[in-house]
Amino acid sequence: MPRITVDGRIIEVPEGRTILQALDDVGLLMNGVDVPHYCWHPKLSIDGSCRLCQVEVEGMPKLQIACNTPVQDGMAVRTDTERVRKAREGVMELLLVNHPLDCPICDQAGECKLQDYAFEYGVLESRTREPRRALKKNVDLGPTIVFDQERCILCRRCVRFCDEVPRTGELRVFGRGDRSVIDVDPDRPLANDYSMNVADICPVGALTTKDFRFKIRVWFLRDVPGVCTGCAKGCNVYVGVANNKAYRYVPRRNDEVNATWLCDGGRLSYRRIGAERLREPLVRVDGGAAQPTPYAEALEAAAGRLRQLVDAGAGERLVVLASPHATNEDLLALRRFCDALGVTSAGAAVVRGESDDLLIQAEKAPNAEGARLLGFGEPGPVLERIRAGQAAGALILGHDVLHDSRLGGPEALASLDAVVVLDSHQSALQRVAHVTIPVRHAAEKQGTFTNHARRVQRVLPAVEPAWEAWSDGEVLAQLGAALGLAGFDASWDVVAASKALEQVQPAFSGVHLQSVGDEGLALDAEAIRGAAS
Amino acid sequence: MLTVPYITNYLTEHFADDAFGTIEGYERYGGYAGYRQALDTPAEDLIELVKASGLQGRGGAGFSTGMKWSFMPRETDQPKFLVCNADESEPGSFKDRILMERGPHQVIEGILIAALATGSDKTFLYVRGEYAHPADRMEQAVREARERGYLGPNALGKRRSHEIVVTRGAGAYICGEETGLLESLEGKKGQPRKKPPFPAQYGAFGMPTTVNNVETFSHVPHILKHGAEWFRGFGTEKSPGTTIFGVSGQVRRPGLYELPLGTRLDEIVFEHAGGPAEGRKVKGVIPGGMSMPVLPASLLDVPMANEFLRERKTMLGTGGIMVMDDTTCMVRASCVISYFFRDESCGQCTQCREGTGWMHKILERIERGAGEREDLDVLLDVAAKMEGQTICAFADAAAWPIQGMLRHFREEFEEHVRQQKCPFPASFEL
Secondary structure, eight states: OOOOEEEEEEOOOTTTBBHHHHHHTTTTTTTOOOOOSSSSTTTTTTOOOOOEEEEETTTOSSSSEEETOOTTOOOOOEESSHHHHHHHHHHHHHHHHHHHOOGGGOOTTTHHHHHEEEEEEEESEEEEEOOOOOOOEEEEOOOSSSTTTTOOOOOOOHHHHHHHSOOOEEEEEEOOGOOOEEEEEETTTOOOOTTTTTHHOOOOOOEETTTTTTTTTGOOOOEEEOOSSSSSOOEEEEEEEETTTTEEEEEEEEEEEEOOHHHHHHHGGGGTTTTTBSSOOEOOOOTTTTOOHHHHHHHHHHHHHHHHHHHHTTHEEEEEEEOOTHHHHHHHHHHHHHHHHHEEEEEEOOOOOOOOOOSSSSSSTTTTHHHHHTTOOHHHHHHHHHTTTOOOOEEEEEGGGGOOOOOOOOGGGOOOOOEEEEESOTTHHHHSEEEEEBBOOOSSSEEEEOOOOOOEEEEOOOOSSSSBOOOOOHHHHHHHHTTTTTTTSSSHHHHHHHHHHHHHOGTTTOOSTTTTTTTEEEGGGGGOSSSSO | OOOOOEEETTTTTTTTTTGGGSSSHHHHHTTTTHHHHTTTTHHHHHHHOOOOOOOBOOSSSOOOHHHHHSSOOOOOSOEEEEEEOOOOOSTTTHHHHHHHOHHHHHHHHHHHHHHHHHTSSSSEEETTTOOHHHHHHHHHHHHHHTTSSSSSSTTTTTTTOOOEEEEEOOSSGGGHHHHHHEEEHTTOOOOOOOOSSSSTTSSSEEEEEEEEEEHHHHHHHHHHOOOOOHHHHOOSSSSBBEEEEEEEESSSSSSEEEEEETTTTIIIIIIIISOTTTTTTTTEEESSSSOOOOEEEOOOBBBHHHHHEEEEOOOOOTOOEEEETTTOOOHHHHHHHHHHHHHHOOOOOOHHHHHHHHHHHHHHHHHTTTOOOHHHHHHHHOOOOOHHHHHHHHHHHHHHHHHHHHHHHHHHHHHHHTTTTTTOOOOOOO
């Protein structure tokens, strides 16, 4: 591996990379070594046009752009000299010649690279007396994005993104010189499954999402690392939170999972955190409608229903449907609950839909693979038992099963003696369940998911529900204790549960909440035992 | 027939004879003899010969032609290409036009020798869109050469083919920059490519490519025929050979003058081109196409070769000499120049896109009578920020002429600011 010196610091870098790529590879870019840049993006082709990343390279008379200069063993790079400083100042001044400087009303303010770099590397006074470019404002580029041509600094990241990532090519540069503008062709809007990423990679306030713009100033947001729950990919996100409310998901870089991208559907799934939530426990007396009931009473009602089955030999008569939206830790609690009752019929229904070769997976839940690894597989046999009248009760997490046509609708459950549902959202299941207990959304708890590629990733609480709700694992612990099941004492320690995953699935050895970090850990495929199909 | 005043040397010797433009006529004058000689010469020796001749590219940058050829990979499975840059778009330059109109086979012969030296399979001859007639002439000559077997399946010897494809540009200055040309050739927007990779590794359609100017190719057959020593008999030690100076502007005999490199600029302007009109004085001369810094009348005693011109902070460029007499307002001239570069900037690089526009706006304001003293320093500062910091040399080409104007005619800019108007009678609209 070539060794180069950057500002006197010796670093070993991978072969065949440019200076900027190498700094990014070793984690030093804008994190120890400042090489400001606009057009360069780690996941797009090199453009070399913004000219901000110029550095001094020993032996080369002119400044070189770090983004396109290949590293060579023994190369000495300086990013901190007077010449470099002057060059950056020059680029910044020229970029601002035509910029409207409308920061007070710009939604990007606070996370704008033009603002940041102008402050850090620019001159704070303008020398231009000439009129600035008057261009199109508030341009509707398509269903998701609004464009301000005047703010655009023509780094062309968005153009390359559309060409190279979704490969839909909607955006182009029209005109040349200082008349250059980015736009779409007539009648061909910016509309692809990843369109909103252009707002993330736009360094300025030119491209903003219709969803987030003007909702809140970004400096009020707290970024909590999380995982998108829209599909089995488990794209890494930051949940933007203020006033105990989630305002957006933005992609969080993870080169092993989603690079720096997020699909539009996943991005907007933050809305589910606050929408159609189940806010109070419901208890239904036979023949009646479900009634809101205090938590303790509802829990006792659930235990009562299940106790009838337990007394009559639950293992045979109770069926269990796990949720692929539940965390591994929740599912471990469910596994133990099943084992303590001797339940033999358990599975997990997974909603399936469209997929692509980029991020979007067919399984529309974050933990379908985790469910399988913990023994909750294909739900066909469970549904068959229900239909055949061989089940007297059902314990159901989530409501994904409603999408499985083999169930034949919620009414198929109406004849059972005990239907207990744990769910974060409202659904038709509540019409037939005897007891429904609200649980937390993934953004409201700690836990891990196992993605489609068997990478275990963690979620952290980003918001706190404004009503009484616990995680599935915690509710099951309380329920188990109420039933007097062996090993259940109503207390719940999610960290301990995570560390105990390996007792059920040896592949989890060493992989748990406290070890996976922000970027997750891959399970050892060789170590997998007893996964359900 | 040649319709402009001219002086000939080996390149243009037979240009007065229409027959020289046909294959029969060209052969009658000894044409394709250099090519035949090259057929029996190892490629390495051809490159060495051209290196020894000291031939420098005539497209503006003046890089050693033999050296450029040596950058082409020897052992490769990929097809290799040549490009003949006939985009001649530098204002003040019109030599390639005459070379194509009057000596198309001389260009083709040069291309064939270069193809033998570099082992190239195909040549793209990229002609600027406005050059409809030169492009027609080249197409005709290519047909003739193919009929004679100079091009086609055995062009480079037995079963070693070579073809020339004539393509026409669509009118952008930047397509004369070699990688802007390659993009345009591939059907894309004409925007120079970042380097690396260089064209010799990744050129036209991603294949190893060498780009040479029309005039550069035209010199090559003569070097083959007469040798490197003969070639070095023309010009200066560092800049051998002749070149065609295209003289335009306020002189009595604007025209094409093929003269050895190192011929003095004042000799070209006053003797060959006849000097200014009766009662006028030469004020400034742009020596090498519009992108080169101007020289004032007091500095015209300079040999036209880069090693001398550099001392006066200008360059030979394409040899397009533009003469301005004492009726010319240098601020207005600067304004026109900066408008051209603002219009033609491709817009990729920050400094060029924003700098060309900013400079033009300032210059126009000064010319209209609203200039301020600080403007002159801002102009120089913007020019300095553009220089040497972009993907291609366009930003330099836009900055240099304005720097030159301010270097030699600063008092005229100051006078505009002082009087808050242009002291010259308006000779043309802005």
